[in-house]
Amino acid sequence: VYLLRIAGDNRKIVDTATTDQTGSFEFLPDKNFPVGQYAVVSGPTQMIELIFNDENIRFVTTGSxxxxxxxxxxxxxxxxYYDYLSLKGETLYKLDLLDPILQYYPKPDTFYSKxxxxxxxxxxxxxxRVETLIGNNPNTLAARFIRVDKPVFADPSLSxxxxxxxxxxxxFNDMDFLDTLLMRSNILTSKIVGYMGLYQKKGMTKQEMEDQLLMAVDTVMDKSFVDQKMYEFVIGFMLNGFEHIGFERGxxxxxxxxxxxxxxxxxxxxKELENKLELIKKLALGKTAPGFEAVDMxxxxxxxKDIRSQTTLLVFWASWCPHCSETLPLLKNYYDPQHTGRLQIVAVSIDKSKSDLTKAIAENGYDWINIGELKGWNGPIVNEYGVVATPTFFVLDKDKKIIGKPVSMDELKNFLE
Known part of the structure; x- marks a missing residue:
């Protein structure tokens, strides 16, 4: 059983325990153990969230x-906290059941009114009930979390x-962005995600969706500007999220x-964020890709700069990366090593082991340009391009300007077909 410390979308293992024959276990944190939200995890989808605020915690559960x-x-x-979660869950469930009636049932009808x-x-x-919980327990961490997490309701008669x-x-009426303890939970980040969801709707084009999201980003940045630590936390959270979904404009x-x-x-x-933001500017769409010189395999x-091709695809990958093993073989359908005037592929490996890299190239028949810096995530080219995950793609035009950073094979196909 693992004890994880929660900080936004980050999870860090801080302790482990072994269950006895009855399923009981115990964590014994030291006296300086930080207060905040934690999770007890016993499997990939088995997690129980708890609040620690310098008190003993005992619980039983029918599952994990x-x-x-x-x-x-x-x-x-x-x-x-669990009184609130139970109340919130039951109330939202009932409201969801009533919602279709409120949206579609004839309004003059008595049933609609009821x-x-x-x-x-x-x-x-x-x-x-929430105000009572908070009012009766004003000095608890749970009260601070609940006030922020509490659902915001519009009148159900509205469209x-x-x-x-x-x-x-x-x-964000009940959100205190000065309360940096919220950073030790997923309450704040969940609130931000929920807010951004308000700007999305079915049928939007990609352009419309991105335009709307940028409006939400503006509000979140403005609201969180009241405190440096909070602002850094929020900026970092949004950057990580947008990187994950490939939202380059964001x-x-x-x-x-x-x-x-x-x-x-x-x-x-x-300083870390400023460096990352400068890298984002340097690698923005339309910018010239950072040049490099290396000896291939x-x-x-x-x-x-010497590659002469209408399109150059930079691929950052590793022999041990399962997604790379699925994606890179598909690139062979678009690549002709005898005719690279249309497409040239340069694959930069994250591998540290030359033998593992050589074996993967040979077994898979990767005939494009293969570069192995053999320095893991610390290779010069890897750092120059800010690579933090594999596979990572950069699509360059004939002038070596960045025209795409696809996050999936489906997106990449649009540049290769």
């Missing part, structure tokens, strides 16, 4: 997921468009619009 029944035996914080009254009553009851407009305006927008330089303290995190000197 927060979807199973969790009974808190000892811990005021978690009794409050349904509307019930929906309003459910919203009011949850709000009142979906009107509800969404209301939620956009009031979503990355470039943050790189150009952020106000990190307005903060006076040159923290390590600030055949012993030939390769200079990026």
């Amino acid at each position: 997921s927060d979807r199973d029944q969790v009974q808190i035996i000892e811990s005021v914080e978690n009794m409050i 349904t509307l009254a019930e929906a309003r009553a459910l919203q009011s009851y949850l709000n009142q 979906k468009k009107e509800q969404k407009a209301y939620l956009k305006s009031h979503y 990355l470039e927008y943050i790189a150009n619009k952020n106000m990190l330089n307005e903060f006076c303290v040159n923290s390590d995190r600030k 055949k012993g030939d000197t390769i200079r990026l």
Whole structure:
């Protein structure tokens, strides 16, 4: 059984324990153990979230997921928190059942009026119970988390468009961006994700979706600017998320619009983010790709500027990467080593082992240009391109300008076909 510390979308193992024959286990943190949100994990999908605030925690559960029944035996914080989670879950479930009626049932009908009254009553009851929980336990960490996590309700009589407009305006009303303890949980990041979801709807084009998301990014950056640590945390979270989904416009927008330089303290995190943001600017679409010179696996000197091809595909990969093993063989369908005037592929490996790399190239028949820096994630080309995952693709035009950074084979095909 693992104990994980939660900080936004990050999870870090901080302790382990072994269960006895009854399934019992125990963690014994030291006296300086940080307060915040933690997760007890016993399997890939088996996780129970808990709040630690310098008190003993005892619980029993019918399973190993927060979807199973969790009974808190000892811990005021978690009794409050799980009381709230149960109440929220039950209320949202009932409201979801009523929603289709409120949207589609004829409004003059008595049944609609009764349904509307019930929906309003459910919203009011949850709000009142939450305020009571917070009011009776004002100094608890649970109260701080609950106030932020509490659902924001628009009047159920409004249209979906009107509800969404209301939620956009009031979503962060109970959010205190000065409360940096929220960074020790997933409450803050979940709130941000929920807010960005308000700007999406079915049927949007990619351009429309991105335009809307940038509006949400603006609001989140503005709201979090009240504290340096909070701002750094929020900027880092959005950068990681946008990198994961390949939202290049979002990355470039943050790189150009952020106000990190307005903060006076040159923290390590600030420097780290500033370096990352500069790299994003350098690798933005339309920019000339960083040049490099390296010796390939055949012993030939390769200079990026000397490659003569309409399209150059830079691939960062590793022999031990399962996604690479699925994707790279597909590239052979588009590559002709005898005619590279249309497409040249330069594959830069993250491998440290030359024998593993040589074997993978030979077994898979990768006939393109193969470069092995053999320095893992610390290779000069790898660092120059800010590579943090494999496979990573950069598509360059004949002038070596970056025209694409696809995150999937489907996206990559658009440049190769």
